[in-house]
Amino acid sequence: MGEHRGAGGVRGVSKGPLIVLVLVALLVAVVFGWFQLRERIDKQADQAAGMCVEGESVLHVTAEPDIAPVVETLAQKFSDTDPVIRDRCVRVEVASAQARAVVGALNADSGEQWDDSVGPRPNLWIPGGSSALTELEQPDVVAGEPHSIAVTPIVLAVPRVVAAALSAEPTGWQDLPALQSTPTSLEDRGLPGWGSLRLALPIGPDSAPTGMAVQAVAAAVAGAPTGPVTPEQLDTASVRTAVATLSRNAPVLEPSDITTSDSLTGMIEHAEDADATVHAVPATEQQIYRTLHDDEFARVDTFLPSGATPVADYPAAILTGSDETQSRAAAQLVEFLGTPDNAQLFADAGFRVPGTTLPTDTPLEFPDLGTPLVPADRPTATDLEHIVTSPIEDRATTILLDESQSMADQEGADTRLGNTTAALAAQIEKTPDTSSLGLWEYSQDLGEDAPYLATVSTGPLGENDRRQALTEALDAAEPATGSWTYSSLAAAYQTAVDNYVPGRTNSILLITDGVDDQEGSTRAELLSAIAEASDESTPVQIDVITIGENQTASTFGAVAERTGGTVRNVDSSDGPALTEAITEFSS
Known part of the structure; x- marks a missing residue:
């Protein structure tokens, strides 16, 4: 007979479903934990960005004093937005300095030493006008193309x-x-x-x-x-x-x-x-x-x-030498300054910005x-600027030009005389109309009874076509024979004293390349003639330009010293030295 399980026996439970339930629960927990972790990581990343994990970056701005107050106000407004660039909190500091001072500091900056008297080296510079940027000796100081933030005429x-x-x-x-x-x-x-x-x-x-x-x-x-x-x-x-x-x-x-x-x-x-x-x-x-x-x-x-x-156009120039964060911050600040609401602050201060409204609290018209x-x-x-600070002085100058044979010597592409007359003509061309000039030419027998010829009388260039007459006379000048310098100089000096022009410097400008070769003419006679003609109430100075070696240099030095003039020696008529000397003595 077969046997049956007793009534008190225990029936077994399958383990498979339990294991599945446990695994499902674990999977749900893992997924939930992952989402929680990811949310925490995102929050921490946001917090890290907000806390500027790379620290603070200061953007240094230097602006022209008249526009600096508005720039400073808007820079603070920009800083209040808590800008973060490349994980750095950006803060803007504005200094005020004249463009002339900043240009000097930038030109002197070697990259190792900066002139702190104008404030920190700027990352962003806003001078009064674009012309200031042309004064920079190193063109690569400015990064990119500056943008004008305002103008004023x-x-x-x-x-x-x-x-x-x-x-x-x-x-x-x-x-x-x-x-x-x-x-x-x-x-x-x-x-x-x-x-x-x-x-x-x-x-x-x-x-x-x-x-x-x-x-x-x-x-x-x-x-x-x-x-x-x-x-x-x-x-x-x-x-x-x-x-x-x-x-x-x-x-x-x-x-x-x-x-x-x-x-x-x-x-x-x-x-x-x-x-x-x-x-x-x-x-x-x-x-x-x-x-x-x-x-x-x-x-x-x-x-x-x-x-x-003429206008002042206030260009915003980002300068090289800034790091990437500062360069980006400078670009963002320039863009911020140009937004409509911010641009209106410039207009409220009296600047012109397209799209803004000019002040109405003044009877001044804005043409x-x-x-x-x-x-x-x-x-x-x-x-x-040099003409403004050192204006060309009105003078009364008689040019005494040596046309002796030695002035035919070749120097460069032309003769000594050709080089000299060209330099004189160029100077006459740019001399003000109010300056008085005249021309005496001398050699040996240029005049009827004298070694000299008073070719163009001394007077204002703007009168009687004198400028043209001088230019034509110089163009026609040709070398002659001897060099009777002493007697010609004495006669020209006496004439200048007799025709003294009050209120301006009166002078003789002698240009010569050789010694005096008039027989019987002496240094003593020349100095005596100058002394006799001199008059303290009508002072005329004698300036001398000698070309090449000149054995009578000491005589010319004595004449110049006694009349308050100067002697300049140039080695050659071919080159800038002669032009510079002529400019010095005729302006």
């Missing part, structure tokens, strides 16, 4: 009555030299007792408006509608005459390096005085708007001469800018 700050008088008839930049030099120019415009324009030309640290105003004058006189003034135009007599006239007749300012700001303040204080030292100051429109207060608006106005308009003036290159601008 260079205008004249003048009393309101002067502005009305200048506006009553067409007045361009080219008219300023005549308004400056004519004693009654404002009286002729209907302002009795006001005299001339009395346009100040400050040359202090903030004098960029002076330089740009002078460029506008030069461009207008040269007939360059929009500029820039070229070296060839600057070398013309008309341009040099205009700029020198403007400078020579400018009011004398104290101190000599007074700033534009102080000049402007002084003019405003005396705006209602017809006999004031200064009636006009070149400045930016924004500077004038910022300076005027309350009742001053009723006394002072701006005047913009017709012609191309249309017209065509901007293209700035001159740095060498040309420097030459113009």
Whole structure:
């Protein structure tokens, strides 16, 4: 018989389903944990970014003083957005410095030593004008193409009555030299007792408006509608005459390096005085708007001469030497400055920015800018500035030119005489019309009863076609025979003393290459003749240029010393030395 399992036995349970349930539970836990971990990692990454795991990066900005306050305000606004670039928190610091000082520091910067007097070396530099960038000696200092963040025109700050008088008839930049030099120019415009324009030309640290105003004058006189003034135009007599006239007749300012700001303040204080030292100051429109207060608006106005308009354009230049974070931060800040709301802050301060609204809290008019003036290159601008700071002096000079046989000697591509007359003609071409020049030629028997010939009488170049007469005489000059220098010099000196021109330097410019070979002529006789003709009330100096070796150099030295002149020796007529000496003695 078969056996059955007893009633008290235990039935077995299968383990398979339990194992599956455990595995499912573990899998759910793992997946849940993974999502939790990933969320935590993401949060930690976000927190790490917000905490700037790579630390802080300071963006150094240096801006022109007149625009620096607005830049500083917006830089703080930018910093308040907590910008993070390449895991670094970015903070912006703004320093204020004149472009001239920053240019000097950048040009002197060797990469190891920086002039801290202008603040930290900037990663972003905002000078007053693009012309400042052309002064940098190393072109790779600037990274990329600078972007203008605002502009303001260079205008004249003048009393309101002067502005009305200048506006009553067409007045361009080219008219300023005549308004400056004519004693009654404002009286002729209907302002009795006001005299001339009395346009100040400050040359202090903030004098960029002076330089740009002078460029506008030069461009207008040269007939360059929009500029820039070229070296060839600057070398013309008309341009040099205009700029020198403007400078020579400018009011004398104290101190000599007074700033534009102080000049402007002084003019405003005396705006209602017809006999004031200064009636006009070149400045930016924004500077004038910022300076005027309350009742001053009723006394002072701006005047913009017709012609191309000089402007300050405030380029934002990112400088090399910055790290990647600073370069990116600088680019972001420049973009931030140009957003509509931020750009309006520049306009509220008196700057011009497209798409913004100009201030309405002033009676000042903001005229249309017209065509901007293209700035001159740095060498040309420097030459113009030199004329302003050291204007060509009006002289009365008689050139005494040696045409002896030795002047036919070949030097370079031409003869000594050919090289000399070419250098003289070039100088005459660019000498102002108001300077007086004349020409005596000498050899042995050039005149009827004398070794010399008074070819062109000494007088202003702008009168009686004298410039053309001098040029034609020099072109026709030819070597002759002997060199009767002493008697010719004595006669020329006596004539210059007899025809002394008050108020300017009177001189004889002797150019010679040889010794005196007139029989019986002596050094003692020459010195005696000079002493006899000399008169303290009509001083005439004798300047001498000797070409090559000259055995009578000591005699010429004695003559120059006794009359207050100078002797220059050049080894050859072929080269810049002769040109430089002629320029020195005729300007």
